[in-house]
Amino acid sequence: DYLDLETFSDAIIKSLLCKPEETLFFLDKGLELAVKEFFPNYSKIKQKVHTRILNLPVLENIRELRNLHLNTLIKVGGIVTRVSNILPQINIVKFICTRCNGTFGPYVVDKPDFKPANCFECNSRGPFLINSQETLYKDYQKITIQEVPGSVLPGNLPRNKEVICFFDLIDKTKPGDEVEIVGIYKNNFCFSLNNKNGFPVFSTVIEANSILNKQNEFSTLKINEDDIKLIEKYSKKENIKEIIFNSLAPSIFGHMDIKKAIALSLFSGVRKIYKDKIVRGDINVLMLGDPGTAKSQFLRYIQGIMHRSVLTTGKGASSVGLTASVQKDPVTKEWTLEGGALVLADGGICMIDEFDKMNENDRVSIHEAMEQQTVSISKAGIITSLNARCGIIAAANPLRGQYNQSINFHQNVNLSDPIISRFDILCVVKDIIDVDLDSKMGKFVLENHSNTIIEFQEKKRKQEEKEIMDQDLLKKYIVYARNNIKPVIKEIDLEKISQFYTEIRKESLTSCGIPITVRNIESIIRMSEAFAKMRLSNVVTQQDIDDAIYVALNSFINAQKFSVTKQLRKKFSKYLIKNQEDEILFFVLNDIFNERMKCTGISNVSVDKNDFEKVARGQGFKISKMFYQSKKFLNGYLVEGGKIKRI
Numbered sequence: 001d002y003l004d005l006e007t008f009s010d011a012i013i014k015s016l017l018c019k020p021e022e023t024l025f026f027l028d029k030g031l032e033l034a035v036k037e038f039f040p041n042y043s044k045i046k047q048k049v050h051t052r053i054l055n056l057p058v059l060e061n062i063r064e065l066r067n068l069h070l071n072t073l074i075k076v077g078g079i080v081t082r083v084s085n086i087l088p089q090i091n092i093v094k095f096i097c098t099r100c101n102g103t104f105g106p107y108v109v110d111k112p113d114f115k116p117a118n119c120f121e122c123n124s125r126g127p128f129l130i131n132s133q134e135t136l137y138k139d140y141q142k143i144t145i146q147e148v149p150g151s152v153l154p155g156n157l158p159r160n161k162e163v164i165c166f167f168d169l170i171d172k173t174k175p176g177d178e179v180e181i182v183g184i185y186k187n188n189f190c191f192s193l194n195n196k197n198g199f200p201v202f203s204t205v206i207e208a209n210s211i212l213n214k215q216n217e218f219s220t221l222k223i224n225e226d227d228i229k230l231i232e233k234y235s236k237k238e239n240i241k242e243i244i245f246n247s248l249a250p251s252i253f254g255h256m257d258i259k260k261a262i263a264l265s266l267f268s269g270v271r272k273i274y275k276d277k278i279v280r281g282d283i284n285v286l287m288l289g290d291p292g293t294a295k296s297q298f299l300r301y302i303q304g305i306m307h308r309s310v311l312t313t314g315k316g317a318s319s320v321g322l323t324a325s326v327q328k329d330p331v332t333k334e335w336t337l338e339g340g341a342l343v344l345a346d347g348g349i350c351m352i353d354e355f356d357k358m359n360e361n362d363r364v365s366i367h368e369a370m371e372q373q374t375v376s377i378s379k380a381g382i383i384t385s386l387n388a389r390c391g392i393i394a395a396a397n398p399l400r401g402q403y404n405q406s407i408n409f410h411q412n413v414n415l416s417d418p419i420i421s422r423f424d425i426l427c428v429v430k431d432i433i434d435v436d437l438d439s440k441m442g443k444f445v446l447e448n449h450s451n452t453i454i455e456f457q458e459k460k461r462k463q464e465e466k467e468i469m470d471q472d473l474l475k476k477y478i479v480y481a482r483n484n485i486k487p488v489i490k491e492i493d494l495e496k497i498s499q500f501y502t503e504i505r506k507e508s509l510t511s512c513g514i515p516i517t518v519r520n521i522e523s524i525i526r527m528s529e530a531f532a533k534m535r536l537s538n539v540v541t542q543q544d545i546d547d548a549i550y551v552a553l554n555s556f557i558n559a560q561k562f563s564v565t566k567q568l569r570k571k572f573s574k575y576l577i578k579n580q581e582d583e584i585l586f587f588v589l590n591d592i593f594n595e596r597m598k599c600t601g602i603s604n605v606s607v608d609k610n611d612f613e614k615v616a617r618g619q620g621f622k623i624s625k626m627f628y629q630s631k632k633f634l635n636g637y638l639v640e641g642g643k644i645k646r647i
Contacts (some may be wrong), residue, residue: 308348371537
């Protein structure tokens with residue numbers, strides 16, 4: 001650990017930073033002596049041990065590396081995009097003189113153009129041949145790291161850098177991994193660059209000393225104690241969900257259904273690993289709507305708010321560009337594995353604009369990535385599987401330009417059932433003519449184009465009394481929730497989910513709408529976990545389940561024909577008004593209390609629990625145990641001996 005070494009000796013630290021290669025050589029020798037002293041037989045397990053430096057205090061940006069950093073110890077972070085095969089590199093070499101056939105050496109090869117001066121036996125200057133039988137090799141692997149997509153400013157291409165790995169660092173990473181690398185920044189003489197530029201140019205590489213694979217999805221975003229206190233303070237607010245929805249894309253007017261779906265995808269559910277399978281936790285969202293309904297604007301907003309995100313377009317993306325490709329290294333001519341957009345977005349969000357413009361074969365290639373969250377490769381002798389643990393938010397346009405409500409969802413979009421069933425939420429955005437809404441939209445756009453957007457938002461916020469979270473804090477809130485909160489499902493009404501699934505599946509067959517499968521049950525669970533994460537709660541409540549059912553049902557109904565929409569809303573009204581059901585039950589309970597007080601003239605009255613439930617059933621409501629255990633009920637009422645009393 002660098003910090004431990006710093007407390008031990010300042011001289012070693014200065015030498016390590018200024019002359020890292022020589023210092024690490026002596027540290028390795030010292031480590032070998034210490035290992036031999038304490039573990040005499042360790043050389044039978046491993047011939048060599050190496051000193052690995054961790055926790056270097058300064059993290060350099062790849063695009064900020066300059067000639068000042070040459071031959072110094074640096075730490076950089078990035079995403080692994082390419083991994084080469086393992087190749088042998090000469091470590092200790094012996095030569096054969098072609099004149100006297102004598103063997104001389106050994107030499108430690110520390111430069112690529114190393115040549116001996118003369119033969120030890122006949123003193124000739126060559127030519128010399130390598131004695132391959134007595135020459136020792138070391139394993140060598142080259143990886144390419146790229147800047148984290150979310151950290152690159154819009155309009156700039158992500159920079160990359162080659163990293164050389166030896167010994168135990170080989171095969172420590174794969175494409176898509178987010179890593180922190182401590183190594184020596186070196187230069188190499190490059191013949192191809194010289195021929196191209198016409199003057200001496202050196203290429204640069206990083207010789208890795210240690211590689212830290214970031215298990216934490218968003219660990220490069222630093223959250224201090226003050227941020228955590230503020231985040232926890234926000235999480236205790238009763239309307240925290242509404243605050244999050246209102247805080248997403250505040251420059252976009254309306255579209256609350258889309259903002260809710262995006263929030264669920266950003267917070268995501270919990271990934272579950274069983275013995276025989278893995279259930280994804282990421283939430284996939286499809287936005288289908290008329291042109292000019294801010295779909296692309298939403299995607300670009302997500303790219304800014306999400307730490308690790310990749311934005312691509314359907315027309316400009318191929319199957320290998322989305323998943324992974326096998327390419328030939330221009331120098332070694334070896335096949336290397338390079339990750340695509342879904343692999344680079346591992347642990348984040350991948351956004352695909354113009355999803356409907358994609359080739360059908362390219363769309364089929366992401367089936368595995370959307371559900372199993374892996375990308376399988378079997379090309380050029382390379383057979384492997386890469387992680388693609390990311391949520392997908394896609395935007396598409398209807399077939400005929402505008403969404404036609406007189407026909408069903410399938411006739412409006414050119415997408416197959418398998419791909420539709422992999423989306424947890426479908427957001428159908430319709431450009432409906434509404435005089436009041438259009439007037440508000442016009443005012444909002446005009447204010448956006450004037451120089452008073454800040455004053456306008458402040459005024460609008462005060463008028464509507466909507467609390468909006470600061471964008472930097474919202475980004476940290478999402479990071480904190482995804483990293484630290486893992487909600488579990490405990491005391492909930494499982495029968496209600498089963499009943500809802502049965503009813504909506506039956507309705508999907510008769511209405512010829514979007515297909516309802518078992519995946520939709522998993523979608524409800526994922527969404528309920530995301531709602532719990534918004535509250536920073538480790539337990540999924542019945543309210544979270546009800547909210548998830550509401551989103552799933554709303555997604556299903558909005559994708560139906562206009563002729564059956566009203567009928568479906570009426571049929572599933574008990575699920576759609578669940579958010580208001582408790583309020584109605586409290587109103588009924590208070591009404592019963594007030595009626596008893598008028599009849600008896602006594603303020604301290606009680607209500608029979610069975611009588612209350614009978615009245616509620618008469619109005620179409622079924623009271624669960626969760627109602628009596630809710631915070632609002634316990635704050636105002638008490639149940640004793642089958643009687644409900646006011647506190």
